[in-house]
Amino acid sequence: MSTGPHGTAFSGRVGWGERPAVLVIDLVRAYTEPGGPFLLPDPGPAVAATGELVAAARAAGRPVLWTVVRYTRGLADGGLFVRKVPALAAFAEDAEGGWGEIAPPLKPEPGEPVIVKQYASAFFGTSLAATLHSAGVDTVVVAGVSTSGCVRASATDALAHGFRPQVVRQACADRSVQLHDANLTDLDAKYADVTDLDEALARLRS
Template identity: 75%
Template sequence: MSGPHGSAFSGRLGWGTRPALLVIDLVRAYTEVGGPFELPAPGPAIEATGALLEAARTAGHPVLWTSVVYSRGLADGGLFVRKVPALKAFEEGAEGGWGEIGPLKPEPGEVVVTKQYASAFFGTSLASTLVTSGVDTLVVAGVSTSGCVRASAMDALNHGFRPKVVRQACADRTQAVHETNLVDLDAKYADVVDLAEAVESLRK
């Protein structure tokens, strides 16, 4: 990292001994044409996440997913749903089924964490689930890089897990927002890694 504070940032967390894969909010609202959070080109991130899933499943590492679900009336959405009104698409029973995970799908036994805020850890059982499974490294994929991926990676670090954000397996509303957030995550909160490194590490 260049600049007057370059030496103060961008240390490496390294890989632990027990990784898990967390697929964040890869739901129809982001991945399908016409979705309320439609991404311009989600295909490469979906393909990369598929490669991570294959590696993790083959090696027997935990795979966890997140989705966003609000109760009818959005009372559990707090101020977040006021700030981002389009989140109403995730209200229980809402038309369109935008909150459905797809096109990739969880397999039986894989935990699906339902959340109401950006972080996969906030108000959920995720940390307890990871600790019970002996996980020390969390490989992060999904959407969006600047939102739920970023918030979840930061909270992974806060909870004592080594976050590994896979560059090719995340996406955002613009490439510029995606890249800028990856740079900042890598500087302060996570190791941003390439797909090849993540797949190789998950296969072990």
């Protein structure tokens, strides 16, 4: 619990429910491969940790869901977001490079939903909440990129939609360690539980 100037005002726990699902946020080649417009300084550990989460969920029969960002030719559905972040043009349907493809060796299996989104949150303007609710999911185990952007927005909206967000520290990454750590600290204080990989794996397998 918080011991700062606000006492115990923050850092309560939402905990784990009975039916977790793994949600992999935007872990695509644009963040992981040289030349990618959003290349991270060290994406390898997050990719490996996400792979472990996905494997554990599959082995236990837990749902695995993925998100990607995709825009129509000419970015007509990108709104002001593509103006604010011009590099998002790499995710247009006519863009070269294949930067919007899921980062190897990760790969969705047949039957695993791939949610297409245009904005930061995996829930905004998508069918994700309905898909999770219909599957009986109560806990969303969040992995992917970036911690300060789409991971944060998706975890925050997961809480708003009545799910228990569990953000896995080792399975997320950002442009710097400082951004990563600061956003995990704030998420853990207000919008989600930040958990370690070992605990998340144990929960998925139980």
